[in-house]
Amino acid sequence: MDENIVAQGRKSYWANKGxxxxxYDFGTPEYNDFERxxxxxxxxxxxxxxxxxxxxxxxPNLIRADAxxxxxxxxxxxxxxxSAG
Numbered sequence: 001m002d003e004n005i006v007a008q009g010r011k012s013y014w015a016n017k018g019x020x021x022x023x024y025d026f027g028t029p030e031y032n033d034f035e036r037x038x039x040x041x042x043x044x045x046x047x048x049x050x051x052x053x054x055x056x057x058x059x060p061n062l063i064r065a066d067a068x069x070x071x072x073x074x075x076x077x078x079x080x081x082x083s084a085g
Contacts, residue, residue, distance in 0.1 A: 002033045009037025018042065 005024075012021055012034070020038060024030040 001036070002030065005030055005033040006037035006040070009034040009039075010041040011037075013038045013041035013045070018045070 009022075020035075022031055022034050022038070024034055
């Protein structure tokens with residue numbers, strides 16, 4: 001792990017107001033180190049609840065999933081399973 005690139009990722013998070021702008025090629029160790037730093041900064045950002053930004057996760061198809069929509073989908077699926085029996 002290259003700590004300089006991790007630090008670059010953290011600085012980039014704040015400089016770009018949370019927008020991911022990774023200058024390294026996808027799939028390279030440098031890309032992963034930059035992303036690691038960016039995510040570390042994101043986790044430490046306390047403004048998520050005040051400005052409407054919500055943590056999201058990636059689904060298996062690598063499509064950005066909205067956390068609220070994902071919760072609704074999971075609840076609907078659980079209801080459907082409970083109602084089927």
